[in-house]
Amino acid sequence: MIKLENVKKRYAERTVLDIPLLSIAQGEIVAFAGANGSGKTTLLRLLAGLIQADEGSAQLPAERLYMPQQCYAFRGDLVKNITLGGGDAAKARQLLEALELSALADKPARSLSGGELQRLALCRLLVRDCRVLLLDEPTAACDARGAELVLHAIQAYREAHDCAVLMTTHSPVLAAKGADRLIILNSGKPEADGEPREVLLHPATEWAKSFIAGWKIEC
């Protein structure tokens, strides 16, 4: 459903993204990991159509929604924030319920905490229909409970819409629990790719091994 071939993106002569081949199936949840500056955000922005590749081709459905790494609170209350891109208020309230934000529904979105705002930003996408969800670190600001809620919401949306989900993360737990597949980027290049537990437990390359060791997990 999504297919990238020889996609390259450069900033000032420096190649920040270099993907020889990547295909992602319908209904698949893929997590992208990698160090700061490894090109995760660049990849998602490229797939969202916010930037253009310098080389190569990318095929993907037009109905896609993207949540930036930096969440923004618009003026107004939570429901207004969720529905400003479309979608109805009743559904927005259901999502607030699911993400445990109902108690704050009538507050101005600007008064939310970082983790609350991140969950709100996710609702903005989930209230609408799409074929591809692009989520840049959707749980980065969430506590354990918040991350759990986010994962459930994403999975429920995937069941309902049979869409592909591409998300980035610095959390191995999220990768292992929430995704069907984990891809690790090394300076813009996919270095490991597979079932999350497999990738984490049996890294394919030395580099991947040392990167994962940095996560200090015992699973």
Added chain:
Amino acid sequence: MIDSFRQAFELLFSFDKELWQIIGVTMRMSLLSTTISCLIGLPLGALLGTKQFKGKSLIKKTVHTLMGLPPVVAGLLVYTLFTHYGPFGSLNLLFTVEIMVIAQVILITPIVIGLSSSFIEGNSKPVIETARGLGLSRRKTAMLCLSEGRSSLLSVVLSAFGRSIAEVGAVSIVGGNIQWKTRVMTTAIMLETNKGKFSFALAMGMILLLIAFLVNALASFVVKEPAHD
């Protein structure tokens, strides 16, 4: 000083015909030049604040230089263009309210462009990123940027208005300070000061401030800002 206060009130409530005529000309000129400058300047400011293109930094430097254009220079420039023998002399606009508006638009538009572009450049990135991520149209995205930044954009508009209503150099050159025609508050104050009627001039100055205050109050009432934050 106290005397001027008393005089200002007496002046206002005596409904002196000439005073009210001067206030009328002042408002017409200031509102018109602010409106035109904003219609030209805000879209250009948005363009400059959001788009990357060649020669952008040169344009920005030019705009910032023009923000400091001395009013008398702008007045002189417009005067030479519209004087009887000038290229636009046949329009016969010299010493009219229209030409005062033209001179002020030249003065104020760079201010609107400069202030709005740096404001938009600094604040609209996350709005644009979020809106485009949701697949919103360019129009809707632009509307969101405007409404999200409306209090700052309002202060851009008010700065323009403030400059316009307080300006004296350009309007006295091209307008000529003609009684019942092109005399505005500032040029009237100059005249009274030159005549030595200081307290009367001061009284006019207070009325000018009062007008500026009322316009500001009205504007912030229209663009209501929630109390929190």
